[in-house]
């Protein structure tokens with residue numbers, strides 16, 4: 001669980017395993033031609049990140065991808081606050097492609113990679 | 116021999132459960148067991164015991180490696196950085212006690228800081244909406260004792276506030292709610308059928324980002340006016356049914372979370388959710404409450420509320436408090452490159468800000484005060500580990516319903532470690548010297 005791993009130490013692999021994921025609907029997995037547990041490249045207009053695609057634990061929600069709060073999600077969300085102070089964390093259009101040979105980085109490396 | 120400490124307050128989420136029991140070793144140095152807490156709360160206590168924990172400040176070398184420094188050196192660096200800056204961003208303040216927040220505000224006043232707390236990426240939209248239209252509120256105790264209907268809108272307490280439902284909102288038997296869960300109707304509104312939705316009597320799978328429409332539709336339904344067949348993915352029959360139930364409740368509460376504050380219409384989603392609550396008060400009694408995340412983010416807003424009149428996004432650069440989210444908010448300030456240094460305490464913007472903001476932080480002098488190694492420390496020039504607030508030092512924190520609760524210390528911090536408040540006091544004293552006040 002996201003919260004537990006956050007408290008357990010964000011530099012640890014457990015945090016990556018909990019938050020470096022995208023939950024997808026089983027139909028969407030099928031359409032991408034991948035299995036639960038395949039790494040994927042998620043890209044938006046604002047950036048890209050490698051995460052592990054998993055079958056939605058709280059689903060189905062066809063057409064919606066869900067990445068838990070954390071540095072992985074934050075590489076693809078819309079930073080624009082539309083003069084509100086709040087970046088747009090939800091409802092950001094993304095594309096998902098299989099990337100089985102890429103690695104999901106831990107929370108420190110996922111930032112370092114792009115700094 | 117071990118000691119049992121009772122009535123311990125959990126310093127993780129805004130539920131601030133105050134019934135924890137902690138077993139510590141006789142010398143008060145080791146924390147052995149945590150009872151009554153949920154998994155996240157227990158982990159927070161136990162992680163403070165981690166053997167690989169940092170106990171001294173560390174400064175970044177030219178080549179990116181770290182060297183250990185003393186707390187005095189750390190305070191000196193921080194004070195110099197802040198005093199020299201024109202517009203330092205002083206961000207975080209949510210995982211600490213009100214006492215530290217007060218000292219932090221004094222520092223910010225002297226250095227013309229941009230004070231912002233985690234509401235800026237969380238319930239900031241809520242605070243704006245509340246300022247725009249007010250809020251019918253109540254306490255969690257009232258919900259436990261009186262509520263026969265609860266709505267969870269865009270929040271997932273089963274995961275984010277694990278004991279919220281069992282202590283206050285869904286399961287407990289209260290004074291006028293003797294039947295507990297069986298006497299309460301629970302509605303969950305969320306695009307994803309979450310684990311909270313599984314516990315609900317009625318689940319409304321709203322289309323992502325269409326909360327405003329659905330809330331408007333409820334207002335239409337309260338007045339028995341005509342609705343289109345489907346609104347935001349929900350059939351009109353369902354909407355009329357839920358509206359009728361809400362009108363006929365004895366006492367209800369709408370709890371809402373990131374699902375509404377993070378979607379594009381942000382504060383307007385909450386404006387209208389508050390209007391829905393208002394409408395319902397024509398028929399019966401309803402309240403609305405944000406599911407605040409960090410255990411003392413509410414406290415940061417309250418403390419600054421008394422001190423400056425504003426709960427977040429406080430710009431002190433002109434010697435008096437200005438407030439304009441969108442301008443004086445962390446991400447906008449960073450994006451516009453108006454900031455010349457960053458001080459972080461009690462939060463992790465490295466993990467929770469959009470990447471472009473983190474990149475901007477990386478280019479600036481940056482001090483991070485945090486017991487943990489976090490993504491924020493990746494961009495820090497100085498990392499100051501401190502005692503865990505709520506575990507190794509007590510202090511005041513505000514629950515999500517704005518009830519202040521005094522928390523206890525349960526174990527000693529490792530030898531020689533400072534608390535947030537002590538470190539901030541060192542910085543404050545040094546800033547005063549530099550500024551000659």
Ligand code: SF4
Pocket residue numbers: 125126127128129130131132151152153154155156157276277278279
């Ligand atoms: S629900 Fe929140 S406050 Fe209560 S024990 Fe769990 S994390 Fe702590």
